[in-house]
Amino acid sequence: MGIEIKPENTIFTSTQMDIQDLYKCVHCGLCLSSCPTYTVLGKETDSPRGRIAYMKAIYEEKTYLTPRIVSHLDSCLQCRACESVCPSGVPFGRLMEHTKSYIVNKKKYSFFRSVVNKFLYKVVFPKQFILSLLSIGIKVYKALKLNKIRILMPGFMIPLDKMISDTPKEVFRADGSIFYSNPIVKKRSVALLSGCVMPIVQSDTMRATVRVLNKNGCDVFVPESQKCCGALNIHGGDLEGAKSLAKANIDAFIDLDIEAIIVVSGGCGAIMKEYFDLFKNDEEYLEKAIRFSNKVKDISEFLIQISIIKPENNLDYTVTYQDSCHLSNVQKITSPPRQLLEQIEGITIVEMEDNKCCGAAGVYSLFHKEMSSVLASSKMDSVESTRANVVISGNPGCMIQINGEASKRKSPIKVMHLVDILDEAYSYAN
Amino acid sequence: MVNSSLIKELKKIVGDDYVMHHPDELLVFQYDGSTDKALPDVVVFPKSSEDISSIVKIANRYDQYIIPRGAGTGLSGGAVPMYGGIELVLTRMNSILSIDVENRLALVEPGVVNLDLSKYVASMGLFYAPDPSSQISCTIGGNIAENSGGPHCLKYGVTTNHVLACEIVTENGDIIWLGDKFRNVPGYDLLGGFVGSEGMMGIATKIIVNLLPIPQSVKTHLASFATIDQASFAVSSVISSGLIPSAIEMMDKLTIEAVENVVKCGYPDTAGAVLLIELDGSNEEVSEQSKQIMDICNSLECQDISVAASIEERNALWRGRKGALGALGSLAPNYFLVDGVVPRTKLPETLKTISKISEKIDLPIANVFHAGDGNLHPCILFDEQEPGMAEKVLGAGGEILQACVDVGGTLTGEHGVGFEKKEFMYKIFSNSDLDQMLRLKSSFAPNGRLNPGKVFPGGPKCFDMGNYNTFRS
Ligand SMILES: Cc1cc2nc3c(=O)[nH]c(=O)nc-3n(C[C@H](O)[C@H](O)[C@H](O)COP(=O)(O)OP(=O)(O)OC[C@H]3O[C@@H](n4cnc5c(N)ncnc54)[C@H](O)[C@@H]3O)c2cc1C
Numbered sequence: 001m002g003i004e005i006k007p008e009n010t011i012f013t014s015t016q017m018d019i020q021d022l023y024k025c026v027h028c029g030l031c032l033s034s035c036p037t038y039t040v041l042g043k044e045t046d047s048p049r050g051r052i053a054y055m056k057a058i059y060e061e062k063t064y065l066t067p068r069i070v071s072h073l074d075s076c077l078q079c080r081a082c083e084s085v086c087p088s089g090v091p092f093g094r095l096m097e098h099t100k101s102y103i104v105n106k107k108k109y110s111f112f113r114s115v116v117n118k119f120l121y122k123v124v125f126p127k128q129f130i131l132s133l134l135s136i137g138i139k140v141y142k143a144l145k146l147n148k149i150r151i152l153m154p155g156f157m158i159p160l161d162k163m164i165s166d167t168p169k170e171v172f173r174a175d176g177s178i179f180y181s182n183p184i185v186k187k188r189s190v191a192l193l194s195g196c197v198m199p200i201v202q203s204d205t206m207r208a209t210v211r212v213l214n215k216n217g218c219d220v221f222v223p224e225s226q227k228c229c230g231a232l233n234i235h236g237g238d239l240e241g242a243k244s245l246a247k248a249n250i251d252a253f254i255d256l257d258i259e260a261i262i263v264v265s266g267g268c269g270a271i272m273k274e275y276f277d278l279f280k281n282d283e284e285y286l287e288k289a290i291r292f293s294n295k296v297k298d299i300s301e302f303l304i305q306i307s308i309i310k311p312e313n314n315l316d317y318t319v320t321y322q323d324s325c326h327l328s329n330v331q332k333i334t335s336p337p338r339q340l341l342e343q344i345e346g347i348t349i350v351e352m353e354d355n356k357c358c359g360a361a362g363v364y365s366l367f368h369k370e371m372s373s374v375l376a377s378s379k380m381d382s383v384e385s386t387r388a389n390v391v392i393s394g395n396p397g398c399m400i401q402i403n404g405e406a407s408k409r410k411s412p413i414k415v416m417h418l419v420d421i422l423d424e425a426y427s428y429a430n
Numbered sequence: 431m432v433n434s435s436l437i438k439e440l441k442k443i444v445g446d447d448y449v450m451h452h453p454d455e456l457l458v459f460q461y462d463g464s465t466d467k468a469l470p471d472v473v474v475f476p477k478s479s480e481d482i483s484s485i486v487k488i489a490n491r492y493d494q495y496i497i498p499r500g501a502g503t504g505l506s507g508g509a510v511p512m513y514g515g516i517e518l519v520l521t522r523m524n525s526i527l528s529i530d531v532e533n534r535l536a537l538v539e540p541g542v543v544n545l546d547l548s549k550y551v552a553s554m555g556l557f558y559a560p561d562p563s564s565q566i567s568c569t570i571g572g573n574i575a576e577n578s579g580g581p582h583c584l585k586y587g588v589t590t591n592h593v594l595a596c597e598i599v600t601e602n603g604d605i606i607w608l609g610d611k612f613r614n615v616p617g618y619d620l621l622g623g624f625v626g627s628e629g630m631m632g633i634a635t636k637i638i639v640n641l642l643p644i645p646q647s648v649k650t651h652l653a654s655f656a657t658i659d660q661a662s663f664a665v666s667s668v669i670s671s672g673l674i675p676s677a678i679e680m681m682d683k684l685t686i687e688a689v690e691n692v693v694k695c696g697y698p699d700t701a702g703a704v705l706l707i708e709l710d711g712s713n714e715e716v717s718e719q720s721k722q723i724m725d726i727c728n729s730l731e732c733q734d735i736s737v738a739a740s741i742e743e744r745n746a747l748w749r750g751r752k753g754a755l756g757a758l759g760s761l762a763p764n765y766f767l768v769d770g771v772v773p774r775t776k777l778p779e780t781l782k783t784i785s786k787i788s789e790k791i792d793l794p795i796a797n798v799f800h801a802g803d804g805n806l807h808p809c810i811l812f813d814e815q816e817p818g819m820a821e822k823v824l825g826a827g828g829e830i831l832q833a834c835v836d837v838g839g840t841l842t843g844e845h846g847v848g849f850e851k852k853e854f855m856y857k858i859f860s861n862s863d864l865d866q867m868l869r870l871k872s873s874f875a876p877n878g879r880l881n882p883g884k885v886f887p888g889g890p891k892c893f894d895m896g897n898y899n900t901f902r903s
């Protein structure tokens with residue numbers, strides 16, 4: 001076959017991948033058409049089955065991480081759509097996380113990519129102050145009114161500009177505050193994950209979350225020592241970085257006397273429900289992680305569980321709901337958000353035909369512009385064909401992506417978080 | 431080995447992005463859904479019939495084999511390039527070109543995914559009937575090449591009953607049409623011969639299929655029985671009562687366990703076998719027939735019989751059935767799926783023989799199959815890493831097929847012969863039968879350039895213009 005075996009081609013030992021997981025795949029191909037990259041390219045090389053075959057071939061030392069193989073593995077969105085249709089129960093997400101980590105360990109990313117990775121995973125996400133700098137940057141950008149010159153901008157700047165223009169003035173700080181609910185309703189206590197990007201870019205949504213929870217009788221505590229959830233580190237192959245973030249969060253929340261840890265980002269919730277995967281060899285944290293994960297609740301599942309007070313306002317919107325990949329494919333939450341929307345009078349829900357990944361996928365869009373924008377565009381086509389005037393989502397990444405695509409098309413469609421619309425349905429009565 | 435000028439010429443036709451030839455990349459084109467494996471020398475992704483015609487002509491000049499490939503879900507090694515050559519992947523040709531609602535016809539490209547067609551025409555009140563369990567991924571082109579069936583073929587027939595015409599590219603690069611959108615065509619029915627030819631007679635590039643109106647009402651029953659014998663008897667009783675359910679599927683205990691492990695769709699864990707019986711038609715018809723089904727099953731002491739109350743429940747029942755093979759994959763690293771057909775009345779007897787074979791080779795064999803047509807799918811679970819396993823499993827597969835043939839059945843219900851089962855062809859065909867089949871194939875593809883080494887026993891070349899009577903002697 002002519003492939004030279006290189007000494008660096010050691011097995012995935014460095015990442016502790018469970019090799020049994022690889023062999024669960026019986027190459028039946030049933031996952032192919034659920035995979036966004038396969039659907040766009042029509043190539044086995046960029047399909048779940050193909051990626052698993054590459055992992056197996058590397059493990060069996062039939063090849064090594066060649067640049068071509070790296071590029072096919074790296075084009076995976078980690079959306080885990082394949083995992084949810086796989087009849088063999090192949091834990092694709094986990095396999096891919098280990099594989100990415102293997103790519104990083106073997107230094108197979110380009111120099112530029114490695115530097116950006118390090119900067120993002122070691123500096124930006126874990127350190128809230130960098131994010132604060134970012135928020136100052138945004139303020140300066142706005143003060144200079146750079147957004148007034150959108151006509152002069154190159155196309156790729158428009159989504160970014162849109163995101164900046166939509167950023168609220170005030171950030172939402174995880175400063176240990178407790179927001180008390182209306183004392184008339186039966187009391188519950190919950191803690192809230194503030195996250196890393198949301199408190200800046202979507203701080204209004206964070207405030208809305210607090211109001212909606214308060215309205216429904218929940219006191220909301222926002223621990224100060226919490227950190228970024230680590231999802232982006234895990235997806236980028238920085239398992240060690242993710243572990244230390246996970247530990248910090250476990251420590252911040254584990255001893256609180258609360259009913260649930262509320263998360264309003266599908267991606268964060270998904271990873272927090274899987275923290276125990278990181279601590280297979282750390283008994284102390286494994287036990288804590290399991291307890292922690294059991295408390296993590298997406299806002300929609302929690303609100304359905306406690307059954308909410310019916311919103312008073314009539315909202316005359318036609319909405320379509322965007323299933324965030326990690327909410328639907330990993331957390332398996334698809335009906336609670338829809339059930340919540342149904343409780344708002346006046347709202348008409350129209351389903352999109354195609355519910356594939358929108359191409360946001362964390363930092364994916366930074367490194368795979370082309371694929372990301374093809375997916376964004378096809379998502380927007382599905383959105384537009386519903387004739388909805390509002391898109392609802394439970395994940396900030398999807399919201400930014402769809403918003404960006406909408407502004408590229410000059411579409412008047414509004415993108416809202418599920419809690420934003422609930423808040424609107426409650427607020428006038430308050 | 432391929433030379434660089436071949437690559438250059440191919441790239442000229444489809445563009446650089448759509449030719450792959452580096453050995454590392456090619457690793458993922460060496461398999462399909464079966465256990466066979468072999469690497470192609472180059473992989474090409476054409477976009478049109480014209481592309482394919484040019485590629486075929488180039489292959490002729492360079493003396494290369496051409497192996498068509500759809501989604502690669504085949505279960506008999508059909509798309510595996512056993513002798514290398516150019517793998518022609520048709521996934522980019524995936525447009526639904528036109529729908530004629532009045533005449534209920536669709537003109538599609540071969541790479542269209544089976545289920546996508548049904549989804550696309552659903553809003554017009556139509557569906558495409560052949561529904562292989564792999565329908566979420568497999569392509570219409572692959573379906574034609576394998577003459578695929580599916581659970582609902584009991585009532586609706588297999589692929590060949592739903593294809594009206596096909597544009598094909600022949601071995602010398604000509605583009606021709608077989609059949610016509612009118613159901614009766616003067617002259618020979620060449621389309622009938624082409625469907626099921628496993629990529630050896632030509633490459634399907636456009637296809638006209640027949641669509642059916644979505645039935646007014648559908649009822650899916652889940653009946654559980656203590657033993658597989660009782661369930662088999664129920665199948666015979668239902669069919670002999672004159673009812674034609676749209677599907678009758680059986681799953682044995684091992685399969686039920688596997689499915690519930692992974693898919694969780696509510697099959698009872700106390701059952702020795704379950705049947706999925708689906709009825710469709712007008713409201714009155716279906717509720718009347720449903721009563722009859724209930725009566726028959728109850729009179730045969732079924733443990734329980736229920737009807738799916740909602741679309742979700744129905745989908746869950748089918749998700750279990752359609753995911754059964756994959757779910758079995760969760761029990762062992764590999765499975766070998768045998769695809770034999772027996773007369774319905776011989777089901778219990780054949781299943782007993784299978785369970786004896788399972789004991790003998792000391793490997794579990796699960797049974798999940800289209801019971802209504804007697805199309806068995808015994809699934810041998812094994813681990814290919816263990817030495818000597820491959821021969822053991824192949825041997826057992828052979829014994830099972832022999833058992834099917836012995837009771838008056840046949841070799842394949844729907845998965846094709848491919849590479850995997852070609853040596854078994856002698857079991858049901860005489861030399862003269864095979865000769866005749868070969869002459870038909872050779873009249874389309876005399877040089878054996880298209881998908882060599884499949885269907886006919888022997889190597890890639892020995893049967894080119896061959897004569898089985900001489901070949902075997
Ligand atoms: C889990 C599972 C369940 C299955 N269930 C069923 C079932 O219920 N019923 C059933 O019948 N099959 C079933 N199959 C088998 C398989 O899905 C079918 O044979 C299917 O038709 C193959 O389609 P494909 O696109 O994957 O073709 P491939 O596997 O890519 O190719 C199959 C054959 O078709 C040829 N071919 C492909 N496209 C063309 C073309 N355009 N022109 C000429 N030749 C072509 C190839 O050369 C090859 O010989 C199942 C498979 C799996 C993995």
Ligand code: SF4
Nearest residue numbers: 025026028029031086
């Ligand atoms: S990942 Fe699952 S669905 Fe995909 S080929 Fe492997 S077993 Fe089949």
Ligand code: SF4
Nearest residue numbers: 035076077079080082
């Ligand atoms: S995670 Fe998403 S992009 Fe990656 S292989 Fe699975 S379906 Fe494809």
